[in-house]
Amino acid sequence: MTEQQYGYFDDQHKEYVITSPFTPTPWINYLGNDGFYGLISNTAGGYCFYRDPKFRRLLRYRYNNVPADQGGRYFYLKSADTVWSAAGRPVQTELDHYECRHGLGYSRFIAKKAQIRSELTCFVPLGQTAEVYRLELTNLDAVSRQVSLFSLLEWCLWNAEDDGANFQRNLSTGEVEVDGNVIYHKTEYRERRNHYAFYGVNHPIRGFDTDRDSFLGPYRGFDRPLAVERGQAGNSLAHGWSPVASHHIDLQLQAGQSQTLVFVLGYVELPNDQKWAAPGVINKAPAKDLLTRYDSAQKCQAELDRLQQYWLSQLNKFQIETPDKRFDRSLNIWNQYQNMVTFNLSRSASFYESGIGRGMGFRDSNQDTIGFAHMVPDKVRERILDLSATQKKDGSAYHQYQPLTKKGNANIGGNFNDDPMWMVLSTVNYIKESGDFSILEARVGFDDEPGDFTHFEHLKRAFEHVVNHLGPHGLPLIGRADWNDCLNLNCFSEDPNESYQTTQRGASDVAESLMIAGQFVLYGNEFVALCRHTGRTELAAWAQQQVDNMVEAVNQHGWDGQWFLRAFDARGRKIGSAENDEGKIFIESQGFCVMAGIGLGDGRARQALDAVSERLACEHGIMLQQPAFSGYDKYLGEISSYPPGYKENAGIFCHNNPWIIIGESMLGRGDQAYEYFARISPAFLQEKQRLHKTEPYVYSQMIAGRDAATPGQAKNSWLTGTAAWCFYTASQYLAGIRPDYEGLRIDPCIPARWPGFKAQRTFRQALYEIEVRNPQGLSKGRVELEVDGEAIEGNLIPYARFGGRHRIVATLRTAD
Amino acid sequence: MTEQQYGYFDDQHKEYVITSPFTPTPWINYLGNDGFYGLISNTAGGYCFYRDPKFRRLLRYRYNNVPADQGGRYFYLKSADTVWSAAGRPVQTELDHYECRHGLGYSRFIAKKAQIRSELTCFVPLGQTAEVYRLELTNLDAVSRQVSLFSLLEWCLWNAEDDGANFQRNLSTGEVEVDGNVIYHKTEYRERRNHYAFYGVNHPIRGFDTDRDSFLGPYRGFDRPLAVERGQAGNSLAHGWSPVASHHIDLQLQAGQSQTLVFVLGYVELPNDQKWAAPGVINKAPAKDLLTRYDSAQKCQAELDRLQQYWLSQLNKFQIETPDKRFDRSLNIWNQYQNMVTFNLSRSASFYESGIGRGMGFRDSNQDTIGFAHMVPDKVRERILDLSATQKKDGSAYHQYQPLTKKGNANIGGNFNDDPMWMVLSTVNYIKESGDFSILEARVGFDDEPGDFTHFEHLKRAFEHVVNHLGPHGLPLIGRADWNDCLNLNCFSEDPNESYQTTQRGASDVAESLMIAGQFVLYGNEFVALCRHTGRTELAAWAQQQVDNMVEAVNQHGWDGQWFLRAFDARGRKIGSAENDEGKIFIESQGFCVMAGIGLGDGRARQALDAVSERLACEHGIMLQQPAFSGYDKYLGEISSYPPGYKENAGIFCHNNPWIIIGESMLGRGDQAYEYFARISPAFLQEKQRLHKTEPYVYSQMIAGRDAATPGQAKNSWLTGTAAWCFYTASQYLAGIRPDYEGLRIDPCIPARWPGFKAQRTFRQALYEIEVRNPQGLSKGRVELEVDGEAIEGNLIPYARFGGRHRIVATLRTAD
Structure with missing residues (x-):
């Protein structure tokens, strides 16, 4: 039927x-x-x-x-x-x-x-x-x-x-x-x-x-x-x-x-x-x-x-033609369109956000740029510097700022310890897209210390903020919460009229986040690379050491045996461990640790993603955690306040599904990556319009998970980081067309059944017409690159001059 | 028609x-x-x-x-x-x-x-x-x-x-x-x-x-x-x-x-x-x-x-039977009913107050008790002590407190300089009604100084707060505003998204209020009387001196020639003066100065009320000021933000009409007083239901004034201080049945055409059946009193024992 x-x-x-x-x-x-x-x-x-x-x-x-x-x-x-x-x-x-x-x-x-x-x-x-x-x-x-x-x-x-x-x-x-x-x-x-x-x-x-x-x-x-x-x-x-x-x-x-x-x-x-x-x-x-x-x-x-x-003209900057029309219409039209809307409105006004309570989110807005930088990089530059100006001198950030005043919103609180590092992501992605290193030298004051600082200094403070806030295991303190707003390990609320985001008990010296650990390694490595690219070798070496220490801390304390732990709570107990009765495994730390490359060499990355597939994936997407929390636990906070299967309590939070997809692409498992993509991507869900409920042309923030009374029912459409992450993932990790400092990298990870695909990509004012060929039926492989008819070494198309138009053929080959 | x-x-x-x-x-x-x-x-x-x-x-x-x-x-x-x-x-x-x-x-x-x-x-x-x-x-x-x-x-x-x-x-x-x-x-x-x-x-x-x-x-x-x-x-x-x-x-x-x-x-x-x-x-x-x-x-x-x-049983504590059925039904049923509702809900939830933003108002709640003390005095005592507990040690008050926590609401601001003295009114009225002087010895801390203080100490601090905040003319500083929230003489707002009640510019050392001056004299005299009644003679003498000084300041600086000034603004200029082009005369200072007895002896009180009649009274009631402000004046604030004829910009603010009615009763002008009462009292407005719009059985906060596009149209029904003030005025000053420390005073001021009226009044557990006779067709006069068949001197029925039932005949006679 x-x-x-x-x-x-x-x-x-x-x-x-x-x-x-x-x-x-x-x-x-x-x-x-x-x-x-x-x-x-x-x-x-x-x-x-x-x-x-x-x-x-x-x-x-x-x-x-x-x-x-x-x-x-x-x-x-x-x-x-x-x-x-x-x-x-x-x-x-x-x-x-x-x-x-x-x-x-x-x-x-x-x-x-x-x-x-x-x-x-x-x-x-x-x-x-x-x-x-x-x-x-x-x-x-x-x-x-x-x-x-x-x-x-x-x-x-x-x-x-x-x-x-x-x-x-x-x-x-x-x-x-x-x-x-x-x-x-x-x-x-x-x-x-x-x-x-x-x-x-x-x-x-x-x-x-x-x-x-x-x-x-x-x-x-x-x-x-x-x-x-x-x-x-x-x-x-x-x-x-x-x-x-x-x-x-x-x-x-x-x-x-x-x-x-x-x-x-x-x-x-x-x-x-x-x-x-x-x-x-x-x-x-x-x-x-x-x-x-x-x-x-x-x-x-x-x-x-x-x-x-x-x-x-905006959409033409990225167009793709694959064997799957659904994939194409998603990337070519609706996902990019949603990216711009999300970027412009940053969670502030939708049919689920009333436009009254929320300002522009610091982390949200930084992440939104990664789906948008290829369209109007100038606006991204402006946004990043606006965000930078709301940062505090210790590297921390207000959680939101007001669009009219561009000032941080003290009423909403701060102290979300993942906030700062997102600015490394947005800046690095912007520079790779635009080649505009000058943003690093732009002059920006701090919220609590106006003055003549470089934006690079802001990134450094962001990096240092993590280094300066480590817990007993050498892992990052979670603060009020990390990306998962609702995992409130430091707020023991018993008053139902109290908001977890603004209560004054927001930090301990104990609760640590593996999600921030992975994030720090991933974007910390980017920070190191940026330092090297800009000749800051001493800083690079110091920063590398911090990143290495973090990898070590994760290896020592963050591995639960079959997957990565999620956190240590304010009493030092494990969260997201086989030891727990509920919430044994969480998605965020699997995604971020694997994206950071932790465990790639020793099989743990694969083991973690297999655990995700076995324990978190369901037909409607990858759930945030399992098993769902059956009752309220004040040591966990808001996550346990939702009925099972909804929102952060084991709902499918589409925003973080791409992290797993990128992880799978790093393992070369293109069919699995694509399958995950298809489960949440609107163009693939047309048969489920009635169940799904929300607009079948854009991403929603959340799809009810397996434990819900209504699995597959979506909520909170349009203004979700999902759009930016899905476009970023599909274009840079599935299609594998990935800007880098020196040029455009071609590194696809696709369903093995695809004979190839075509794409056109405007990159720094040059147009690349790309054909990917997959004669051997691979998901991922060594890329043989031909630029304007000429074979070149490696998978990086060097930067081309303004107005250029280049024809690229990339052939996937087995490694040997 | x-x-x-x-x-x-x-x-x-x-x-x-x-x-x-x-x-x-x-x-x-x-x-x-x-x-x-x-x-x-x-x-x-x-x-x-x-x-x-x-x-x-x-x-x-x-x-x-x-x-x-x-x-x-x-x-x-x-x-x-x-x-x-x-x-x-x-x-x-x-x-x-x-x-x-x-x-x-x-x-x-x-x-x-x-x-x-x-x-x-x-x-x-x-x-x-x-x-x-x-x-x-x-x-x-x-x-x-x-x-x-x-x-x-x-x-x-x-x-x-x-x-x-x-x-x-x-x-x-x-x-x-x-x-x-x-x-x-x-x-x-x-x-x-x-x-x-x-x-x-x-x-x-x-x-x-x-x-x-x-x-x-x-x-x-x-x-x-x-x-x-x-x-x-x-x-x-x-x-x-x-x-x-x-x-x-x-x-x-x-x-x-x-x-x-x-x-x-x-x-x-x-x-x-x-x-x-x-x-x-x-x-x-x-x-x-x-x-x-x-x-x-x-x-x-x-x-x-x-x-x-x-x-x-509640309503039976006060029942009246006059030649005017409308007056009777108003006092006997709906006004008393509205008093209890207003007291219970204190502006917090109506069809005009959404129940979200407002807590219990300090001044509102104090005033509400005067319409309610005869019904459930115990609740009044509790409310007064709740309010007292939110007072600050310098005598000032939060403008509101939260009903759940009974704590002052710092978000809403304070610094309304009329706030403190309203607690003198509520307390004195409560004691007169109940005879319960013990409330003065109740132990109540201050918001910012918990500890063992008497409620009397709170009243003293309230009194002192005015004395400690006098301006250049020796008149009370207005603070953020006085009773008229919208007369914002110290907030020069140019940002339309800023609330006049919470902006941080709330006080100067210059802007003074004649309304607070009159209020201070009126309730200051009550404070003096209370001190004397409780044997605090030294304090009484000191307080009397302060009150006398205030009367002197009003006489020297507060008389504009034909009426009382309203204020001096932050630049020392007159407000509510014949000198002004707009806002030449305001109702509040006329009401409070006359109620305080200022100018009663020298004809200025009469002159002021004649000016009210000539310049402020219209068929729908007495307007707040005239002429209406035609445009925004940042030195006046919110009052000038309303279109002319609405709200504080020359609307009829029913709350303050009783102040003029009491003033008229003090002058003995019963026909005028009654006429004013009839213009705003719902039982008299049944022919105007469609124009009036709001419930025709309760008072509304505001009726549009003469300058409005829709004069006579009411807004903001039910939760308005009007109800308490109208009942207080009609029962204590028109019917003239007025509790006092030593007993029940009978001092009516009625339409001369009334041959008399009957009333029953429960007062301190005794029931008084009162008949007022007016054989000479007077509005006011010397009262001849007969208690249980026995003539007594003066107009005060002495306190009777519990359970007593007494028949009173009061006959109005010309003074000679």
């Missing part, structure tokens, strides 16, 4: 096509590129914001609502007595045809009802602070028809947290202006805000509404507004309560006639001395300018073309 | 009867008395909590939603194909009859549809941690009918803030158990919580649902659940996402037959060692005990009777 399907990939248009408004959860897309972002569901629900989803939110959205997904860009259509929504909801009228096409930076909604076809295209033009909605209406009937159209947006009163809490104030503050076809939202503009929003249309209107209750009618939902039922707007002016923006337009469409309208939802900031045109009258000039840019269907199309060109 | 009416008073049953489910805003009631409270709208929407509306919330509620008022105690009824709601919503089916009766501690909903009558009574039994819903169904038809009944509650995951924000976690945590007819909600019980909730019914069920999506169906609202449409529950077990509780019961009712079901939503806390009956199985014994208490209609009725007796 096949499960119900809700959509499919349209690779030609680089779109995912959703065929039902009733997806298991709202399936969303992101609009915007440069500070102005919108979240848009498959029925046009969602909101947008400028730079900060908490403090500059334009539209009101209701998380966790009933019905789901309330608030968005709504267009009500009415012909005769039939009322429907151009995007399939909120009106519940069944459509004759519905289609949502999530594309790269735009979403398109096609509906047919009552012989009227509508096509709504929503996008943020490049570099613009506006969402544009192009709505084309076509009369499919043989006779002329009248159509009434009502737009509707609901304004958020800018501060999204306050908007949902401080009713005593904000029911009295809402203010609007209406000028012709344009509705201006100016709440708090009278005081300290120097920004307003507007909603305009390039067509005369018959009426408008700005007061929600007037438009909807008492106790009605978005699904049946009174004004639409009545066929007439109320021309209401909002004073407090809930301001909205609705245009009412009546159209007469001849048989077969199409008409296109363009709506613009824009955001304007003005210097204080230019806020007003007259006392109490806002300066509308910038809004009018902006409206003029999109006041015809033609101008709109030109902007859409520009947007598409932008995305094509 | 009469406006649409939505309801009326039923004085006989002490109920307000609402006749439409479509009131302008949800009109609510409160259930519960002792730690467990529910908010319930006129369609049974709302939620309940135990002790803390943020950390112990049982039901999920969505503030600011579309449609309004989503989440509540829902009962779906289905007969043949008709589906409706027992409380008029969320199902939108029009009923043949609808009625909501908000009573004292219960709400009753009567509906008729499809020949089925339902009567739903919701209440919290006295002292219980449960809401009980008694549902009686009657078949009005001449033939037997089948009725399907589906209950529905949605669980909040306890921490209401987290529940609306932390989706990454809480979509994975939800857990339930189902055992027979009882659904247990045990999210986080597996870890640090030692409390769970349950929802049971005293009747076998045909099925149940605990997973919201299974019950409602995809993308459906509460208005049309799929399970009800289908006529069959899904027996779903929630794992994460959104757990709910729904029972499905099918009933066959013969012609004319009634059947009564009892549902109980209960809350259970257990010691850690008694949490579990077996591994993973919660200890259900306390829930079962609790269910047994209400497992029949008879037991329910007995509890309802007990509840009613409780309320009658």
